Amino acid sequence: MAATIIDGKAFAARVRGQVAEHVARLKEVHGLTPGLAVVLVGEDPASQVYVRSKGKQTVEVGMASFEHKLPAETDQETLMALVEQLNSDPSVHGILVQLPLPDHLDEEAVLNAINPAKDVDGFHISNVGLLGTGQKAMVPCTPLGCLMMLREHHGSLSGMDAVVIGRSNIVGKPMAQLLLGDSCTVTIAHSRTKDLPEVVRRADIVVAAVGRPEMVPGDWIKPGASVIDVGINRVPAPEKGDGKTRLVGDCQFDSCAEIAGAITPVPGGVGPMTIACLLANTLTATCRAAGLPEPEGLTA
Numbered sequence: 001m002a003a004t005i006i007d008g009k010a011f012a013a014r015v016r017g018q019v020a021e022h023v024a025r026l027k028e029v030h031g032l033t034p035g036l037a038v039v040l041v042g043e044d045p046a047s048q049v050y051v052r053s054k055g056k057q058t059v060e061v062g063m064a065s066f067e068h069k070l071p072a073e074t075d076q077e078t079l080m081a082l083v084e085q086l087n088s089d090p091s092v093h094g095i096l097v098q099l100p101l102p103d104h105l106d107e108e109a110v111l112n113a114i115n116p117a118k119d120v121d122g123f124h125i126s127n128v129g130l131l132g133t134g135q136k137a138m139v140p141c142t143p144l145g146c147l148m149m150l151r152e153h154h155g156s157l158s159g160m161d162a163v164v165i166g167r168s169n170i171v172g173k174p175m176a177q178l179l180l181g182d183s184c185t186v187t188i189a190h191s192r193t194k195d196l197p198e199v200v201r202r203a204d205i206v207v208a209a210v211g212r213p214e215m216v217p218g219d220w221i222k223p224g225a226s227v228i229d230v231g232i233n234r235v236p237a238p239e240k241g242d243g244k245t246r247l248v249g250d251c252q253f254d255s256c257a258e259i260a261g262a263i264t265p266v267p268g269g270v271g272p273m274t275i276a277c278l279l280a281n282t283l284t285a286t287c288r289a290a291g292l293p294e295p296e297g298l299t300a
Helices: 008-030 045-060 076-087 107-111 125-132 141-154 172-181 196-201 253-259 270-289
Strands: 035-041 064-070 094-097 161-165 185-189 205-208 226-229 233-236 245-248
Touching (some): 008 141, 045 270, 076 107, 141 172, 161 172, 172 185, 226 253
Parallel strands (some): 161 185, 161 205, 205 226
Antiparallel strands (some): 233 245
């Protein structure tokens, strides 16, 4: 039996539609326009593409988009001053500093200078602590997107056995916290885990977020399990021509899809959800700042 393919593109479009409806209502009833500020330092081509896409989608859902592009040689003081300015700007409800930053800048200091209530990436140490203790937090966008897709597919996740492969601060750790919050039994596995295949084989839910191309084969998957593949890896694709590449996930899609009950493809799975959840987080931050009820189904 082949797995159900979880279409992240279609799901993200639905989330953006819900966000747009809420935004229209906020404008109409409360005269409020959510604003998202994105800060890009330097000329990293992948980051530039991301920022363009974020700006476009922000405007499409009716939000105000503020883009701040700074040269690569920008110093720490200038960047911190911009963050401070955005913190105190009432028209900005969400602040995102595009990573990675150039090497001479202190990434941690910059992220922790953002007002936690406006930290729509969920990377501020206060939000990490709030999430870890089960309190109301801003939640990192990629894990939030994964959680939404799992809830949509399963309804309740209560009592399910989940294995998260990868322990990054951006995906692995917050993903585990979110699954715990939905009453899963959670294991965080990684490159040092003893007998990783056995650990993965007992999982009803597998979230692969290691950044290693096609590391997880189908015979690691429990029949009928849900596989969420967060990996986005470029690998050579000589069949497409000289020097061409293609995108693959952290799972071997074909062999995993034969065994799994549901699986996200790469591309077109988790990726589109990340920006959709960024917009959802900006909406949530706006509602919290104004003391209004949070949008249902768009938060953790």
